[in-house]
Every structure is written in structure tokens, then in C-alpha cells.
Amino acid sequence: MKVQEIRELIKLVDQSTLDEFEYEMNGTKIKMKKNSLQPEGITVQQVIPKEALRQEEVQAAPIPQPAAAEKPAEEKKTETAENLHKITSPMVGTFYQSPSPETDAYVKAGSKVSKNSVVCIVEAMKLFNEIEAEVDGEIVEILVKDGQLVEYGQPLFLVKPE
Incomplete structure (x- = not known):
């Protein structure tokens, strides 16, 4: 699916x-x-x-544990960015910024994206799911680290819509 x-x-x-x-x-x-x-x-x-x-x-299979210290910082960032679009995770999984460890990240802060631009991959149960930007705009901030476990609905990126 x-x-x-x-x-x-x-x-x-x-x-x-x-x-x-x-x-x-x-x-x-x-x-x-x-x-x-x-x-x-x-x-x-x-x-x-x-x-x-x-x-x-x-x-x-190791069970990834989210870092406890990161939660408050993420909440503060998303509260102050009300006018920005949040790209959220559609599932629980592991966040990857690039298609493989040897390649560059799909996007960085300042990157221009279109609706269909792939911005990251969320791996769930050995399935690699490409996540698209959903809006035209500019990546303002990446809210998670490469290899971090993400939850359903968790903001991954902040995008300034065009």
C-alpha cells in the first residue's frame, strides 16, 4: 500500500x-x-x-528510543512557526534525509521545493516510503535528525509557502 x-x-x-x-x-x-x-x-x-x-x-532488531531532551525544543519551534507549513510524518518509522548514506540529503534548510518534491524517506518495517513536500516553497527548518524514530503526525520540516 x-x-x-x-x-x-x-x-x-x-x-x-x-x-x-x-x-x-x-x-x-x-x-x-x-x-x-x-x-x-x-x-x-x-x-x-x-x-x-x-x-x-x-x-x-533494536528498539529505537527517542531522546527525551529533544521534545520541548521541537514543541517550541513549531509553536513559533504558525505561518509556516509543516510536513508531517504519515507513519511511525525511521527518518532518513537521503536515499543512501553515500548520497546527499534530498533537501537542506533554504532548499526550494515543489508539491511533488521528495524531501525525505520514512522507513517502516523494511519499506522505504518517499515523503513529498505537499506545497511549493522553501525549507526553513529540518525538525528531526537523520536516523531518528518519528511518530505518526510528527512535524518533520517547516516550509515557507510561496
């Missing part, structure tokens, strides 16, 4: 009166549940069947 399709599903569920939505196809399961207590209360979960995982992958 493509990132854009997941985004569309999220929007449809968010705008509907449904409280819960579940979709399963080819061993991939997506479950969305609204939480009426929080404005961004949709959660997306993708499950891989146990038989699809090899035992050594499960044992070798």
Missing part, C-alpha cells in the same frame, strides 16, 4: 463518523481508531504475520 493511499484512508476515516476502521490485505493489516479525547487521535498500525518474520530479524 502506498503512502498516498494510507493518507487518503486516514483523511476519510477522520472526516467520517466511524470510530474504528480495519483493513487487511496480503498479510498487511491496517487498523485506525479515533480517540475522542485528542484532536489527532487516529492511530495507524501495520502488522506483519509472525510467520513472515525470521527469528534472527526479531532478535537483531
